[in-house]
Amino acid sequence: MKKLALTIMLTLILMTPSFTTRFLVPAKDHDGAYCVMPMERSAVYPKVHNLNTKLNYTTIQEAINAPETQNGHTILAEQGIYNENVVINKTLEVIGENRHTTIIDGKGLDFTVAVVANGVTIRNFTLQNGSTFYPGGSIYVYSKKTTIFDNIIRDGACGVYLYNSNNITVSNNEVSNGKFGIWLDHDSTYNDIIGNIILSNSQYGIYAGVFSNSNRIIANTFSRNNYGIGFSDTSDNLVLHNNFADNTHQFLTYTSINNWNNTQEGNYWSEYNGTDLNHGPYQNETGSDGIGDAPYIIDENNRDNYPLMKPYAGLYDIGITSITTSKAVVGQSHNLTIIVKILNYGVNTEIFNLTVYANNTAMQTIENIVLTSRNSATITLTWNTTGFVMGNYSISAYAWPVLGEIDIADNTRCRAVYISILGDINGDTWVNVEDAAILGAAFNSHVGQLSYNPNADINDDEYVNAKDAIILGVHFNNG
Numbered sequence: 001m002k003k004l005a006l007t008i009m010l011t012l013i014l015m016t017p018s019f020t021t022r023f024l025v026p027a028k029d030h031d032g033a034y035c036v037m038p039m040e041r042s043a044v045y046p047k048v049h050n051l052n053t054k055l056n057y058t059t060i061q062e063a064i065n066a067p068e069t070q071n072g073h074t075i076l077a078e079q080g081i082y083n084e085n086v087v088i089n090k091t092l093e094v095i096g097e098n099r100h101t102t103i104i105d106g107k108g109l110d111f112t113v114a115v116v117a118n119g120v121t122i123r124n125f126t127l128q129n130g131s132t133f134y135p136g137g138s139i140y141v142y143s144k145k146t147t148i149f150d151n152i153i154r155d156g157a158c159g160v161y162l163y164n165s166n167n168i169t170v171s172n173n174e175v176s177n178g179k180f181g182i183w184l185d186h187d188s189t190y191n192d193i194i195g196n197i198i199l200s201n202s203q204y205g206i207y208a209g210v211f212s213n214s215n216r217i218i219a220n221t222f223s224r225n226n227y228g229i230g231f232s233d234t235s236d237n238l239v240l241h242n243n244f245a246d247n248t249h250q251f252l253t254y255t256s257i258n259n260w261n262n263t264q265e266g267n268y269w270s271e272y273n274g275t276d277l278n279h280g281p282y283q284n285e286t287g288s289d290g291i292g293d294a295p296y297i298i299d300e301n302n303r304d305n306y307p308l309m310k311p312y313a314g315l316y317d318i319g320i321t322s323i324t325t326s327k328a329v330v331g332q333s334h335n336l337t338i339i340v341k342i343l344n345y346g347v348n349t350e351i352f353n354l355t356v357y358a359n360n361t362a363m364q365t366i367e368n369i370v371l372t373s374r375n376s377a378t379i380t381l382t383w384n385t386t387g388f389v390m391g392n393y394s395i396s397a398y399a400w401p402v403l404g405e406i407d408i409a410d411n412t413r414c415r416a417v418y419i420s421i422l423g424d425i426n427g428d429t430w431v432n433v434e435d436a437a438i439l440g441a442a443f444n445s446h447v448g449q450l451s452y453n454p455n456a457d458i459n460d461d462e463y464v465n466a467k468d469a470i471i472l473g474v475h476f477n478n479g
């Protein structure tokens, strides 16, 4: 690293523009007051500020290197493109004005940013175009207690490379289009990798090797990487509440034993196809809880005992898991039974309302449904179709979002039904021999039998029999 730092510093010294260019040339506006002309601003305006000393600089490295800049200071870079390979060798908070428009570009050389002091914060930057050769990329960390937060990190061999580093927090970053998204190497332990979106890295989303033990990898999204996560000679890491969606390979582990769940919950794996009929520590007690009833197997030493049935969406989340109706075709002015299943995926007991609509008409709101954490409820409603004209209806159920809920996509579910004249079973608005044939096929059946057809049970008494045939006969040839 010393060699790296020296090379970068020499390069920077050679590249740094002369100091005279960074002072503004005031000009008079039409009122005679002094102002700053836009052209001068864009050309030489010193955009990097030490917020403690109030001194201004044209490059980030210049601000770091300045003798006035001391440990504990905050450096703010205004938006713009900084073509630098920055070495942070003091305990500084280095902040970009806007993470989309404050860009440090590593010019394909080495690391875009190297952290070699303890207690550094890097926040709110786009970091790009680090070297594509190992080790190189966006951020090199050889440090304790450094925080890398809320950055856009892309390209290069490594998005974030931790070397023998501890108590580092890497959170809320987008890490994409490199080879290794986040690499924990050589005894990098007790680090928190939390809430990052890790996309389209050609080798691994996260890779931990060479005794990088006891890290927490929580609530990250891994998508479209070659391997989502990889462990080699690395154990006792906690992998929890992550979403592994559509990586070429979701994981690779080699001589590693890690924890893929806590006592109740694990991770979401997009190809997991288990059922969720049960709950409990052994997933053998009747009732859905949003956790797959069978473990997700990684290898003989690694398994996620509580795979999530839907992507993790934070601490507060309810969702409708299904909406069914007693029949698909209902005779006008007759009743339709609507069954809604709801699940509380969150950690709190939630109290919420449920509204059921026919197209845009709210039919009924059930208030103050109470659902404990990881518990499900079945709500049954009756819709009296009197007053509704014949035709297609979308029956939808809407569970009102709870406080702090992020994923509201699954708070609505719908189902199509058709209101027709009494006796029409197949929904073509005619009562004729086709309906009689359907009724005949279900004749003498009751609910629970394979041949029972709820649409043929015209009078809703759970039997298909002569009573239904008589109704059909009375309305025969109507349409």
Ligand SMILES: [Ca+2]
Residues within 6 Å of the ligand: 275, 276, 277, 278, 279, 283, 287, 288, 289, 290, 291, 292, 293
């Ligand atoms: Ca379950």
Ligand SMILES: [Ca+2]
Residues within 6 Å of the ligand: 317, 318, 319, 405, 407, 408, 409, 410, 411
């Ligand atoms: Ca939800």
Ligand SMILES: [Ca+2]
Residues within 6 Å of the ligand: 424, 425, 426, 427, 428, 429, 430, 431, 432, 434, 435
């Ligand atoms: Ca018909």
Ligand SMILES: [Ca+2]
Residues within 6 Å of the ligand: 456, 457, 458, 459, 460, 461, 462, 463, 464, 465, 467, 468
């Ligand atoms: Ca019947």
